[in-house]
Amino acid sequence: MLRSRRLIGTWSLSGETKGQIRYEWMEGGFFLLQYVDLELHGNRSKGMEIIGQERVFGTTEPSETIKSRYYGHKGDTLDYVYELEGDTLTIWSGEKGSPAYYKGTFSDDDNTLSGTWVWLGGGYESTSTRVTSN
Numbered sequence: 001m002l003r004s005r006r007l008i009g010t011w012s013l014s015g016e017t018k019g020q021i022r023y024e025w026m027e028g029g030f031f032l033l034q035y036v037d038l039e040l041h042g043n044r045s046k047g048m049e050i051i052g053q054e055r056v057f058g059t060t061e062p063s064e065t066i067k068s069r070y071y072g073h074k075g076d077t078l079d080y081v082y083e084l085e086g087d088t089l090t091i092w093s094g095e096k097g098s099p100a101y102y103k104g105t106f107s108d109d110d111n112t113l114s115g116t117w118v119w120l121g122g123g124y125e126s127t128s129t130r131v132t133s134n
Contacts, residue, residue: 006084007023008133009023009130009132010130010131010132010134011023011128012128012129013038015126015127016126018038018040019045020038021036021037030052031050031052032050032051034049035047035048040124046072046073047076049070049080050068050069051080051082054067065096066082067080068080068081079094080094081094088106089115101117101119104116110130112128112129113127114127
């Protein structure tokens with residue numbers, strides 16, 4: 001997934017959540033940076049996420065699992081696991097198999113990502129539309 005350009009660019013969100021997210025490569029091409037500015041049910045969320053394969057001290061190969069950490073403007077630090085299978089993107093909250101996750105599908109032209117965030121007792125639908133590609 002990390003070598004894919006599917007997420008790169010600026011996306012406008014619609015549905016229950018409004019706002020904009022932007023993905024770009026960190027220098028070197030090993031990590032994807034996501035910048036978030038959105039609103040869900042009157043609550044604003046701004047922050048950044050670093051997405052990539054871990055290569056911990058003393059190892060030479062990156063992990064197979066793509067992990068991330070989100071840092072929010074209210075002090076949130078959230079961990080995720082990313083999976084891309086075909087046209088389906090799943091983002092697990094915490095660890096793979098978590099009851100909290102996002103599952104979305106890319107359109108044929110990769111310019112729309114439609115899906116749902118799910119968690120115990122809630123969730124919401126969202127559509128992301130690419131407005132620029134970097």
